[in-house]
Amino acid sequence: MKVKKNIATSEEGFIFNPSTGDSFSTNNIGTEIILALKQDKTVSEIVQEMCGKYDVEPTLFERDLDEFMTLLKEFNILEQG
């Protein structure tokens, strides 16, 4: 799953979609996930990386990540397909 090429993100978690004019803000974890997606990391790579970095159960994180990705798709931030 890839973030659309033209999506602008800032280190503070601000996301701007220049095609639609929509803007969003996310917390530090969301910012890290979007950055990882921008670097073409797979979902399992992200899970591994985040669970290594933070004290979180992989199954719990996977569920939250899935929910977050659904939101990103809904907001047209991810490539379709």
Add this chain to the structure above:
Amino acid sequence: MKKLVIGVTALNAVDSPGPGVAVIRAIRESKDFEVRIIGLAYEAMEPGLYMHDLVDKTYQIPYPSGGTEPLMARLEYIQEKENMDLIIPNFDAELFNFIKLQDKLLAMGIRTFLPDLDQLESRDKMKLAGFGKKNGFLIPEEHYLHEHIELKRMESDLKYPVVVKGKYYDAIVANSFDQVEKAFQKIQAKWGLPIILQEFIKGTEINIAALGDGEGNTISVIPMRKLYITEKGKAWAGVTLDDELLLDLGRKFIKATQWRGGCELEVMLTSAGKPFILEVNPRFPAWIYLTAAAGQNQPAALVKMAMGEKLTPFETYDVGKIFIRYAWDLVTDITEFQKISGNGEL
């Protein structure tokens, strides 16, 4: 560098603003020419009249409903004093007169850069649906009502919500037949008949400012999403977008019409990504300064083309540039008001 003398109308920078002040601001920002700006105003309370850092001198001109003769007489008087090189009209309602007069104005040394009457009519509210069909643009379905009885006949066929629109201005979204009738009467009282019933399209409101050279080329096109909309439906804040679909729509419109001058496409972009054209305004929009701020100064480009320069289309602009309009109390003296309302000049 020769100072260009440019007449500009629509100085009514009010809550539903005319584009004049924004056009002047953009022109003054160009480093390619120096200008003296002549304001052409209809009413003494147009705020632009009193903005002396933008407008050098203002003359009152007769209302468009008076026709071309009184306008021409007034412009002859102004021209004797000001020697204008160019006039940029910015109101829909005055364009017909200025287009009709463009040859006479040129003979006086005043250039314009306007669409012709056929182009002007092609995007008229009453003809937009036919134009869309012919050229492959998506236009909401419309019905024109020339008398109230026609509305009664349609009662069982109406789907809600529906947009009730006036011939020139105003649009009300109605959710029941009762609301449609009220809107019909309200708009009829203000703008007369016919009333337009337009299919309601749900989506994101986008406006596109485009500038054509009259030969089918788009010199500039910038889409803007409204971020804050006033009760009158005007953009009070907006952001420039980067969407090839919208840029293509602007270019396609300019090509299909061979549009000469500035125009604004009012678009509703559905969640399925279909751009419906709701209206086409035959002049720069009030938010036109954003094009200059984003790197494509459309009013300055129009000035250059009007003065005979051939331009190549702009290629880039800043995406994510935001404008936020604000209200500001300009303080002036009663003598200023007296000059314009008494002498018709300021």
